Amino acid sequence: MAANPKTLRVLQKDMLTPDIAWFKLGAMDGQALAPFTPGAHLSVVTPSGQTRAYSLCSDPHDLSAYALAIKREASGHGASKSMVDLLEVGHTLEVKALANYFELAYDVPEYIFVAGGIGITPILSMMLHLQGLGEKRFKLYFCTRSTESTPFLDLFTSEPLASHVHLHHDQGLAGQQFDFWPLFEVPKAAHIYCCGPQVLMDGVKDMTGHWPSEHVHFESFGAVQVAPEDNETFEVVLAKSGQRLTVPKDQSILEVLRLAGVPVPSSCESGTCGSCRTPLLSGEVDHRDFVLMDDEQSGQIMVCVSRAKGPSLVLDL
Ligand code: FES
Numbered sequence: 028m029a030a031n032p033k034t035l036r037v038l039q040k041d042m043l044t045p046d047i048a049w050f051k052l053g054a055m056d057g058q059a060l061a062p063f064t065p066g067a068h069l070s071v072v073t074p075s076g077q078t079r080a081y082s083l084c085s086d087p088h089d090l091s092a093y094a095l096a097i098k099r100e101a102s103g104h105g106a107s108k109s110m111v112d113l114l115e116v117g118h119t120l121e122v123k124a125l126a127n128y129f130e131l132a133y134d135v136p137e138y139i140f141v142a143g144g145i146g147i148t149p150i151l152s153m154m155l156h157l158q159g160l161g162e163k164r165f166k167l168y169f170c171t172r173s174t175e176s177t178p179f180l181d182l183f184t185s186e187p188l189a190s191h192v193h194l195h196h197d198q199g200l201a202g203q204q205f206d207f208w209p210l211f212e213v214p215k216a217a218h219i220y221c222c223g224p225q226v227l228m229d230g231v232k233d234m235t236g237h238w239p240s241e242h243v244h245f246e247s248f249g250a251v252q253v254a255p256e257d258n259e260t261f262e263v264v265l266a267k268s269g270q271r272l273t274v275p276k277d278q279s280i281l282e283v284l285r286l287a288g289v290p291v292p293s294s295c296e297s298g299t300c301g302s303c304r305t306p307l308l309s310g311e312v313d314h315r316d317f318v319l320m321d322d323e324q325s326g327q328i329m330v331c332v333s334r335a336k337g338p339s340l341v342l343d344l
Contacts, residue, residue: 033121034121034122035054035060036053037117037119038051038052038116039116040114040115043178044175044178048110048114049178050114052094059090060092063087063127064087064127064131065087066129066149067126067152068125068129069095070124070295071121072123073106073109074114075105075106078296079110082095082149082152085155086152086159087156096145096147097111123295124299126295126299128299129149135217135218135242137165138166138217138218139165139217139218139220140153140167140220140221141207143171143223143227144171144223144224146224147178147179148222153165153220154167158187167191169183169192169193171195172196204230211238214238216242219235219238219242219244220244221246222245228245258277259334260276261337262274262339263339268344272287279330279331280328280330280331281293281303281330284344291303291344296331298331298333299316305344307341307343308343310337310341311335311337313335314328314329314333315329315332315333
């Protein structure tokens with residue numbers, strides 16, 4: 028079985044919409060890539076030098092290449108801009124991790140997919156996977172601003188997927204959002220998979236509070252995309268050495284520790300791989316990772332993405 032790739036080559040790049048680029052990525056030696064499950068993501072080092080996680084949007088049955096679709100976030104940190112503006116066919120991309128925290132359940136009677144904008148990427152991989160298995164019991168509700176801003180429009184408006192897709196564009200409807208309540212009012216045995224802007228995920232969360240929690244799944248990369256200007260500066264105290272380090276708004280705890288020569292293992296730098304898990308002695312944490320379980324959060328922190336809610340944190344380092 029192929030090992031997780033360390034470097035991929037860009038084989039093809041297409042603009043799906045004015046600000047969403049689609050990349051086909053292959054192995055450097057042209058061989059089959061490592062298997063992945065639908066909902067998986069790749070953590071890559073973007074041309075801006077920042078590490079970011081992007082969902083794979085290709086069919087997991089096809090290991091000749093992976094595909095990513097990335098939206099150029101004009102007001103973001105610069106990582107997505109660098110991917111869309113600077114990454115071209117023939118360039119290479121360093122891969123930090125291939126992981127999945129948005130796994131598809133099997134043997135379920137029905138799938139309801141809810142996606143907003145670029146949140147379609149892991150859902151598309153799931154749909155292609157199910158289609159490849161001959162599964163027909165799935166339906167996608169895909170919300171975007173307009174047809175022009177809808178990635179994969181051709182795919183979703185032609186068979187075999189079109190009959191599984193309901194498209195909702197809120198622009199021509201004065202911003203009116205799709206009303207999910209009739210869909211979720213009566214809990215079913217179906218499993219719901221939702222990925223998109225926080226407002227969409229919050230809405231689905233609110234409307235499915237009476238569903239069995241194990242039937243409702245969210246992918247929330249958006250949660251780690253906090254703009255640096257919304258961060259606060261704080262201090263970390265290293266209990267073993269007594270060192271006090273300031274973490275500025277635009278740096279992670281991991282980066283500050285690295286600059287201070289304090290070794291902490293790391294890989295994805297996007298809160299998904301689990302390698303930078305660090306024991307926490309005190310302080311209130313703004314947990315932004317996808318790794319720690321609720322009962323782990325009081326004593327541990329993923330230092331690549333999480334921050335302090337208060338003035339300081341004490342780490343067992
Ligand atoms: S480096 Fe992967 S979770 Fe922090």
